[in-house]
Amino acid sequence: MLQLKCTCNNCQHNLKGHCDAGLISVSEKTDCQSRIKRPGGALEQTFKEMEASEEFLQDAPSVVQCDALCVYNEDNRCHATSIKITDTLFSVKCATRVKP
Incomplete structure (x- = not known):
């Protein structure tokens, strides 16, 4: 199973380091x-993470x-x-990229 750690401070898919996007797309420049930015920014991210229960957090998506x-x-x-x-x-x- 793929393990994904996301430290983005302002994304609707990120809750406590878990990504629930389902499909993650990484560009040529690794973006x-x-x-998807949260309308309330990093402050909204903080409140969502305080509300999130550990048992409802999803694992990493199966497709990157x-x-x-x-x-x-x-x-x-x-x-x-x-x-x-x-x-x-x-x-x-993506911080995992290793150039060949």
Whole structure:
């Protein structure tokens, strides 16, 4: 099973590091294209995480579609056993990418 850790501070799919997007799309430049900003921003994210019960958190999605040049990319699907998605200054990126 794929393990996904997301540290994005403002995404509707992220709850306590769990992503419920169902399908994650990563661009050529490793940007997470599945991110949807919360209308209330990081403050709303904080409140949602306080309300979230651990037993209702979903595991990582089964499909990560990837267009990046990476050793884990096989036929535009990520085959890494674990993936980390993290905030950068201007975007949300896949931190697991390893260039061949």
